[in-house]
Amino acid sequence: MTRAAVVFADGCEEIEGLSQVDVFRRLGVECDMVGLNKLEVNGDHNIKIICDKLVDESLLDYDMVSFPGGKPGAIHLRDSVKLNKLMNQRHAAGKWCAAMCAAPIALGKYGLLNQAEFTCYPGFEKEILAEAPEAKFSEAITVTDKKQKIVTSRGPATALAFSYALAEALGIDTxxxxxxxxxxxxKPQNS
Structure with a gap:
């Protein structure tokens, strides 16, 4: 069975994370909501999110691990040494990693966007390109880099496009x- 995990941190953009979980579950994909360091996460708009579990080694077992944006949440994800290690192990194993909005800054810091095509919330590409100068920025709504196994997207309005792109990267017809x-x-014309 295909399995996905969405990692939530305080200050996350709720619509971005919950859209992913919703689409995966509607498609019959087992999708866990994973707290970065606690089970009850407070989103950027004061919506409480109750996660199923905490970040641990089991992230290595999922077919897709994805991050919602929201600047405060993205910074927490970016600065997590534990998450950095796990995502690098996933990437080395050829597993899909994804992030949207501000959260690609985490993938950039982890070194996962080197050689990858990506997108993000406007302005965050500067930080990402400073960490990954060989990455290629795109203004597309969603970007799926099949070679690097990275999916990225722009922001709250692109949450559904991103969610469908995640499922499609795993070979699921949406x-x-x-x-x-x-x-x-x-549907946006350039998604």
């Missing part, structure tokens, strides 16, 4: 779900 959620009627 067409029927997009239709059922009325996404196709409002």
């Amino acid at each position: 067409d029927q779900l997009q239709e059922g959620m009325l996404y196709k009627q409002f």
Whole structure:
């Protein structure tokens, strides 16, 4: 069975993280909500998020591990030594890693965006390119770098596009779900 994990930290952008969990679960993907260092996370807009578990070695077992943005949450993810080590192990094993909005700064600091094409919330590309000068920035809504196994996206308005891109990276057909959620009627043209 395909398994995914979304890692939440205080100050995360709630819509970005919960959209991923929602889409994965609608598609029948086992998706765990993982707290960076506590089970009850306070999102950037004071929405409490109750996680299923805490970051541990089991992150190595998931097919996809993804980070929502929100600047405070992204900084917590970026600065976690434990998460850095685990994500580097995942990347070395050829497993999918993903981040959206401000959270690609974590992947940049971890060294995972070297040689990768990526996108992020406007302005954060400067920090990322300082950490990963060989990375290639794109203004696309979502970017899936199949060679590096990295998926990135821009911000809150792109949360559903990102969520579908995550599932599609894992080989899951999202067409029927997009239709059922009325996404196709409002789908951005460059996603």
